[in-house]
Amino acid sequence: MATMKDIAKQAGVSTSTVSHVINQTRYVSDDIAERVNLAAKQLNYAPSALARSLKMNRTKTLGMLVTTSTNPFFGEVVKGVERSCYQQGYNLILCNTEGDEQRMRASIDTLLQKRVDGLMLMCTTLECQQVMDFERYPDIPVVVMDWGPTVDVSDKILDNSYQGGMMATQYLIDCGHKHIGCITGPLSQHQALNRLQGYQAAMQQAGLVIKDEWVIESNFECEGGYDAMNTLLACTSQPTALFASNDMMAMGAINAASKHQVAIPETISIIGYDDIRIAEFMTPALTTIHQPKYRLGKAAVEAVLARLQSADAKPQMIKLEPTLVERHSVKSLC
Incomplete structure (x- = not known):
């Protein structure tokens, strides 16, 4: 050489x-x-990238921790992160925690050994809080993305899940539905709780009754939506509409309904959340709340780089607003 x-x-x-x-x-x-x-x-x-990094005290590399999931949502966010890193002349080291605390600790150690310039965390609330002692890394900008804890010492970028939950439920109400159920994600996670609270607020504002048996906590995966729909169909009465707190659970719920020969949306309408790429190719095409996944990833990179330029800036919270995407899984009763 x-x-x-x-x-x-x-x-x-x-x-x-x-x-x-x-x-x-x-x-x-x-x-x-x-x-x-x-x-x-x-x-x-x-x-020599190594020689330059030693001289500049920068490696032009960012690290990202992602929780394990089969949800394409994560891949779409990572795409935004990776493309933004490339456009800014940075490399990206991606670590999957597999939901394991020991693996997460090992991943953090690896990223620190690689001398990354900044960290982006997209791990579940409990995962991050158990492992990350943010104050131990005062010289490394940390940005917590939508799936992650709210902490005072890092920038936070998140979807307005409360507004999205209200928006989804209000759409069902505007379509004439009064008997509306909800499949939530794990309520230990802030975005799942916020979406449930948005559902509850819309129902209360409309003067509608929330039946406890129609509100089922699940896991944000297809299997969870499948099991939740089976539970709903076993109730003495069923809702005419259902808010699934993410598209993966909506997919599982539609699959379970099909196996019970329950027509969607003729018998039960379903609205999802996230607007993952495959949502429009489902049968029926899924009405859902669009979460700006690419912009979420892009905003995380921009926040890290801004922090590198101004380390003394106060931590900021950036909310990305959801929007409604109408397709064919909700029937209007009006």
Whole structure:
């Protein structure tokens, strides 16, 4: 591999001059700079990322921790993170915690050993709170994304889940439904609780009764939605509409309804949450609340880089607002 010394020899200049040209640390005449750059190109010279990181005290690398899930939601967020890193000239190291505390600790150690410039966390609330002692890393910007704890020492970027829960339920009400159930995610997680609270607020504002047996806590996975729908169908009465707190559970619920020959939306209408890519290709195509996943990832990268530029800035909370996407899984009774 060619070195600066090799370039200097071929270009007929000193090694320090080569360094100034490549690192742009001092003015060098156009003629000499052209000779140096031509020699570097002919020798296929590649600057040492390690040497540069030691000199600048930056590695141009960000780390991201993601909780395990089969939910495509995570992949769509990571896509936004990865593309934004690329556009900003940064590399990304992605670690999947697999929901395991020991693996999460090992992943954090690995990222710190790699001297990442900043961390983005998208792990469940309990995972992060059990493992992360944020004050131990005062020199490393930490951004907590939608799936994660709310802490005072880091930037927080999240979807307005409360508003989204209200929006989903209000849409069902506006379609004439009065008997509405809800499949929630794990209520230990803030976004699941906020979506449930949004559902409750919309029902109360409309003067509608919330039947406890129609509100079922689940796990944000297809299997959870499947089991929840089976539980609902075993009740003495069923709702005419159902708010599933994410699209994966909505998919599982539709599958269970199909096996019981319960027509969607003719018998039970279903609205989901997230608007994952496959939602529009389901049968029926899923009406859902769109969460801006790409912008969530992009905003996380921008927050980390802003923190690197201004380490003393106060932690900020950025809310991304959800929107309604109408498709074919909700029947209007009006």
